[in-house]
Amino acid sequence: MPLRLSLPKWPASRKKREPNHLGVVFSPGRLAVAVVREGSQGKPILVAYESFVDDPSLSEVGKWLKREGLSIESVNLTLPGDDYQMLSMDTPSVPAAERADAMRWRVKDMIDFPVDDACVDCLVLPSPDGEGEGSHAWAVVARRERVGEWMSRARKARLPLDSIDIPELALRNLLVLAPQSQATALLRLSSTGGALIVAWRGELCSFRRFNDLNIAHFAAADLMTRQSLLERLALEMQRTADAFERQFYGTSIERVWVEQSVPDLDLVQQLAPHVSMRLHAYELPEQMELGHRAAATMNRSKPPRPSLVAIGAALRRVIVSRDGGAA
Template identity: 30%
Template structure:
């Protein structure tokens, strides 16, 4: 099965995620100018409802019988990186299945997988592959809801590639589609996803665990204090002095917060607890950017877009000061009119779905 898996669809399009009894959805209409008008979006939780009652509730929202795409949430699949096998393109999936069998959380026969080359194919050498592996039960579960809602499922996608599409569209809107650009999205209060793309292709991704209470904590002391701390970004330990817990260009399987004594970060308001939480997160972001600088020195990072709900401007300003990078909020209003006015938590769950709307149909393996 090709990833994303697709059938032909037309007209207004629904994009959903369905995980942990929570449905996030965006219903949009595509214009000839590439702008997607968001007709409605939101989050519905099954709660104590039976599946039949929940389906009736969704039907009452006008979501029945639509062309739909489904985006899997990070907890629903593994995203692995491997050396590209030296086999013809048509044999990559079967070769990758054999290569990752010991890396999976379940038996290899119980997963659906597909592969995508790391980068845009312009680099020398054999290269690497991203491998998406979702259990068959997860696929059956999301398609089962689609059947109950009479959706024509056009695509099954994953969050990292949806985020790549979104940041690439924003980069193209700024006339910088060919430059390496990063997106850091706090997908909920527990996890952030970092992706680095160029030429509309994904080069690097990492999942970052958020320290408890990070999203509600304090990150900066104010404009005057932040301005006086600009030189502190030079105090980070180079990446070769770290012992990171992820492979170059790979995906994190947990963060190592045990050795931060070599990294200087300024104190933040809110006491020692907030200071420690901010430092832990900052160290992991800096590690990832250091890895990028070392691994892709010919493609310097053009900037970072950040999404943290209503606190996106605040987090962007703080990270820009600490990292010495151009960091701006991820503002999608120009490309997705109508995506506003919802609850903050709902918007955070729905934002990645917008990237599925921007999906490019033909991708290089």
């Protein structure tokens, strides 16, 4: 007869905390990281973030995680802009699982290296009226050798690399956190240039890079030069918005979130008179909960600027879990 013991009933344990996810992005002389997890109030939590400068390596990320006492379930690393291409193509008329392979043969004459040496993915855009998938897609192409190098670097740093992404999709993740019936856009200026991306129906629909408009250009410009730069940027933004709304007649850009990244310059205030869209400053505390580590970092005397790309990359698994599909 089995021995049965009457065991004491221990108090119910607290609900297990959601796993942490790490986003990583490299830019010249800088490595930015962010850790996020799902929150209980409908918003994800920015657990922590950090920047490393002076020829940083991924091994520093592992040391930082250990110092902070952070365990990580997944890592999403974004490729630098020079490591991939995005090509506009017709959506392949094949099942979704076969689209990447179909794209491979379409791009073989559009890239300057053998297609057998390429990693290819397919991102399908919504239809112009928003009803289902459209007939246009992005082909994302990267050299297999470069992707392999990033995988090797993550392995050596003992980081659990789960995926390799592109910055445009990382920023898309920020735009789709809250459901929107209309299209939304995000403008950011970084040390390497500017970018405007537009998302609708949860998909990356349009993007524009401004390689000659970066933070340093605005910060170093005199009053007249700065005004000229602002007018150029506003013109490019309006052109992008007009082209998007011609292509996707079922929507309009409801608002443009603007990262206030240029020191001593209110981009929203300066750009608003020159564009037809509604501009709003992108404030992290309005979009995400701040964990105590992230809040402490923001309160340093000289805090690093949070990288929206790193945060968006870290959100990938949160978006996948929420929407039940691939991000």
